Amino acid sequence: MRSCHGGLSGLEPLSGVKPASCQSLTGTALFLWAAEGMTLALAVPPAGEPPAVCGASPVTSPWPLLSVLSLALSHGTKCCGFCRRPGEPPLDLGSIPWLGHALEFGRDAASFLTRMKEKHGDIFTVLVGGRYVTVLLDPHSYDAVVWESRTRLDFHPYAIFLMERIFDLQLPNFNPSEEKARMKPLLMHRDLQALTEAMYTNLRTVLLGDSTEAASGWHETGLLDLSYSSLLSVKGRLWKLLSPAQLATRVDRSSWLQSYVRHLEEMGVSEEMQARALVLQLWATQGNMGPTAFWLLLYLLKNPEALEAVREELKRVVWLAEQPVSEMSTLPQKILDSLPVLDSVLNETLRLTAAPFITREVMADLALPMADGREFSLRRGDRLLLFPFLSPQKDPEIYTEPEIFKYNRFLNPDGSEKKDFYKDGKRLKNYNMPWGAGHNQCLGKNYAINSIKQFVVLLLTHFDLELGSEDTEVPEFDLSRYGFGLMQPEEDVPIRYRIRL
Numbered sequence: 001m002r003s004c005h006g007g008l009s010g011l012e013p014l015s016g017v018k019p020a021s022c023q024s025l026t027g028t029a030l031f032l033w034a035a036e037g038m039t040l041a042l043a044v045p046p047a048g049e050p051p052a053v054c055g056a057s058p059v060t061s062p063w064p065l066l067s068v069l070s071l072a073l074s075h076g077t078k079c080c081g082f083c084r085r086p087g088e089p090p091l092d093l094g095s096i097p098w099l100g101h102a103l104e105f106g107r108d109a110a111s112f113l114t115r116m117k118e119k120h121g122d123i124f125t126v127l128v129g130g131r132y133v134t135v136l137l138d139p140h141s142y143d144a145v146v147w148e149s150r151t152r153l154d155f156h157p158y159a160i161f162l163m164e165r166i167f168d169l170q171l172p173n174f175n176p177s178e179e180k181a182r183m184k185p186l187l188m189h190r191d192l193q194a195l196t197e198a199m200y201t202n203l204r205t206v207l208l209g210d211s212t213e214a215a216s217g218w219h220e221t222g223l224l225d226l227s228y229s230s231l232l233s234v235k236g237r238l239w240k241l242l243s244p245a246q247l248a249t250r251v252d253r254s255s256w257l258q259s260y261v262r263h264l265e266e267m268g269v270s271e272e273m274q275a276r277a278l279v280l281q282l283w284a285t286q287g288n289m290g291p292t293a294f295w296l297l298l299y300l301l302k303n304p305e306a307l308e309a310v311r312e313e314l315k316r317v318v319w320l321a322e323q324p325v326s327e328m329s330t331l332p333q334k335i336l337d338s339l340p341v342l343d344s345v346l347n348e349t350l351r352l353t354a355a356p357f358i359t360r361e362v363m364a365d366l367a368l369p370m371a372d373g374r375e376f377s378l379r380r381g382d383r384l385l386l387f388p389f390l391s392p393q394k395d396p397e398i399y400t401e402p403e404i405f406k407y408n409r410f411l412n413p414d415g416s417e418k419k420d421f422y423k424d425g426k427r428l429k430n431y432n433m434p435w436g437a438g439h440n441q442c443l444g445k446n447y448a449i450n451s452i453k454q455f456v457v458l459l460l461t462h463f464d465l466e467l468g469s470e471d472t473e474v475p476e477f478d479l480s481r482y483g484f485g486l487m488q489p490e491e492d493v494p495i496r497y498r499i500r501l
């Protein structure tokens with residue numbers, strides 16, 4: 001029997017959740033925010049001031065994530081008031097009425113879900129803040145979820161809920177499917193090259209722009225700080241930089257942002273709101289790239305053998321290119337695609353640090369087929385959650401010593417990309433899922449990969465980079481941030497760098 005703890009009608013998600021400094025938020029970026037599961041809630045300041053980031057600062061996290069989590073997961077919950085049906089996954093209600101497992105879930109989702117998996121197996125339902133969440137942890141069965149039609153398992157209701165309830169935002173005629181159709185050619189096909197070039201120009205300017213300052217010896221900074229500020233292409237003054245008037249005068253603006261401004265204008269969104277939406281868009285889409293670059297560089301700095309292998313590859317591919325890299329206005333796609341060692345390092349970094357929740361709303365009662373032949377009933381209105389971080393990414397059956405960074409884990413002995421990984425004797429299709437998979441796989445994947453590689457190539461080519469001290473350890477994760485995309489470190493890592501003359 002499903003127990004019947006009363007649901008909270010008229011739940012007010014904003015009360016007690018929104019930091020005082022956060023005002024109303026706007027932008028289709030919220031759709032992406034949900035898409036990437038990031039915890040970037042931006043406070044939009046009065047015009048002329050840089051934006052404050054609520055709960056999204058690289059290290060400190062004033063946002064009460066637990067509340068967000070339980071409230072977000074509690075969207076639309078009604079008192080169940082009905083019995084458990086045959087064929088449903090094992091149910092675990094926890095010990096606290098209505099809240100269920102929300103506290104443990106919010107504190108450290110990975111440990112909680114590991115415990116549940118040990119108890120119930122790779123599919124179970126838990127009560128979290130009034131919401132029944134069915135968790136699936138068998139990677140062989142993920143395709144049945146991520147390729148299911150939207151009429152049965154939908155990614156969008158959660159995104160819209162976040163926009164409307166958590167961020168108090170209503171965009172006129174907002175339609176996630178249209179938004180996606182609009183973005184797809186910009187991010188994936190037509191404009192990818194232009195985007196990549198714009199990113200390279202920005203990165204060169206940010207990293208090498210002030211050569212007099214850069215040339216004057218060693219500089220000390222935090223690695224996360226460096227990664228974030230570089231990959232956001234601007235140092236702090238996002239707000240000013242992205243106001244429509246400024247944007248119109250910038251030569252290296254990306255056509256993607258231009259098209260987004262046009263779209264907002266067509267929607268009748270005011271200038272001020274447009275600037276806010278752009279800030280959010282930038283953070284929401286690029287916010288995972290900073291932490292990715294941070295972990296990647298840190299793993300390289302902590303593993304001299306890996307760093308040497310990447311440098312050797314760069315020497316072969318980049319430094320021997322027809323034109324010296326210092327003279328290139330962009331890194332050609334051909335070069336970006338010829339870096340298997342760096343690809344392996346990136347995949348390994350994401351395997352260890354990307355921990356998004358892949359969530360789908362159950363739109364109709366349905367039977368979920370598992371790869372081993374079992375079938376489980378899911379109820380309309382419940383939520384389905386995949387957590388690839390636990391399996392496949394950290395599964396010891398798939399990856400030996402899964403906690404350890406091995407730079408060549410995704411390389412075959414002949415240097416090509418390794419794609420064959422096994423569980424239960426069967427080859428896995430989804431063996432690493434930092435970008436999700438299926439219908440809602442990350443639209444920005446290629447752009448993000450290009451940008452991160454450009455950043456690493458530029459850094460390793462033009463700079464000497466060292467850890468602040470030899471005993472610097474890889475910091476622990478901030479455990480409250482599972483589910484929001486890339487994990488964040490508990491603290492930044494001091495490094496020093498100088499331009500290579």
Ligand code: HEM
Pocket residue numbers: 032035036037155180183187285286288289292354356357358359434435436437439440441442443444445447448485486
């Ligand atoms: C390291 C960087 C990034 C990571 C790890 C990442 C990861 C993800 C994940 C896990 C999803 C959700 C998959 C799902 O729920 O099924 C997603 C969706 C999405 N991402 Fe990313 N992302 C990154 C960067 C970007 C960038 C730079 C952009 C755009 C410029 C972007 C645009 C999107 C969009 C539009 C979706 C929604 C797709 C849909 O609606 O079907 N992402 N991303």
